[in-house]
Amino acid sequence: MNEEGRSTGLRPGNGATPDPQGVHDPVLPPLEARSLVRTFVGGNGSELRVLRGVDLRVHVGEAVSVTGASGAGKSTLLHLLGALDRPTAGEIFVDGTPLSGLDDESVCRIRNHHVGFVFQFHHLLRDFTALENVMMPRLIAGRTRPEAEDGARRLLESVGLGQRLEHRPRQLSGGEQQRVAVARALANDPVVLLADEPSGNLDRRTSEQLHDLLFQLKDDHDLAMVLVTHNRALAARADRVMQLDNGILGEGEGSL
Numbered sequence: 022m023n024e025e026g027r028s029t030g031l032r033p034g035n036g037a038t039p040d041p042q043g044v045h046d047p048v049l050p051p052l053e054a055r056s057l058v059r060t061f062v063g064g065n066g067s068e069l070r071v072l073r074g075v076d077l078r079v080h081v082g083e084a085v086s087v088t089g090a091s092g093a094g095k096s097t098l099l100h101l102l103g104a105l106d107r108p109t110a111g112e113i114f115v116d117g118t119p120l121s122g123l124d125d126e127s128v129c130r131i132r133n134h135h136v137g138f139v140f141q142f143h144h145l146l147r148d149f150t151a152l153e154n155v156m157m158p159r160l161i162a163g164r165t166r167p168e169a170e171d172g173a174r175r176l177l178e179s180v181g182l183g184q185r186l187e188h189r190p191r192q193l194s195g196g197e198q199q200r201v202a203v204a205r206a207l208a209n210d211p212v213v214l215l216a217d218e219p220s221g222n223l224d225r226r227t228s229e230q231l232h233d234l235l236f237q238l239k240d241d242h243d244l245a246m247v248l249v250t251h252n253r254a255l256a257a258r259a260d261r262v263m264q265l266d267n268g269i270l271g272e273g274e275g276s277l
């Protein structure tokens with residue numbers, strides 16, 4: 022299922038050559054966070070400790086939902102896990118690679134190649150077609166145009182948009198836009214899929230279709246998936262439901 026046999030060689034048993042720098046630990050799961058702390062400094066210099074020591078392991082094919090009150094730090098956590106932000110303290114391993122020692126360029130590479138991100142709002146490029154939006158990360162990752170297009174086409178077909186390749190975002194429904202965003206998140210065959218309120222902007226029926234799709238793709242691509250959601254039905258579908266409360270992530274349903 023994994024395109025190019027996970028050319029990174031970071032996973033056990035994939036037959037790829039080991040990482041030459043030897044920084045990857047093949048026994049680690051696709052996503053692990055240890056003792057994550059994230060502090061923000063407010064305008065008046067006061068410290069806001071949003072995450073106070075978060076631990077999380079997400080295995081191949083596993084879905085974890087993260088619930089919690091608004092402002093609890095769910096998006097902050099997801100941004101750290103997806104290497105969009107750096108922790109104040111603690112360590113994150115993505116596909117066995119510890120992020121803390123990496124320079125910005127290497128972090129960028131990890132993010133582009135190993136992590137897919139779906140936000141509440143699709144953030145598609147408005148002047149580009151669905152196909153071009155999904156091709157973009159593949160081109161940035163260095164694929165040739167035919168390779169980028171071929172993979173993007175297949176991904177859009179797999180999310181049920183094979184007939185919408187040339188549509189621009191405004192010509193698509195909200196559910197379709199979000200499915201393009203999901204296809205784009207998978208453009209570089211990531212091991213980790215992170216979704217922050219992915220159906221927060223959709224009606225109930227469309228939300229359910231999106232949830233079905235996310236879980237189908239998780240299974241098809243062996244993804245380690247973390248879902249931040251207020252949607253009770255979506256949270257409950259995960260293998261584990263976690264609650265972020267007072268900066269600590271624990272088992273159990275938070276306020277949904």
Ligand SMILES: Nc1ncnc2c1ncn2[C@@H]1O[C@H](COP(=O)(O)OP(=O)(O)O)[C@@H](O)[C@H]1O
Nearest residue numbers: 061062071089090091092093094095096097098
């Ligand atoms: N870049 C930032 N600078 C300062 N404070 C921030 C920043 N990002 C988030 N926060 C604060 O951190 C807290 C958690 O925010 P967030 O992670 O967005 O919560 P959630 O996603 O659970 O609603 C909030 O109090 C928010 O104001």
Ligand SMILES: [Mg+2]
Nearest residue numbers: 095096097217
């Ligand atoms: Mg949020």
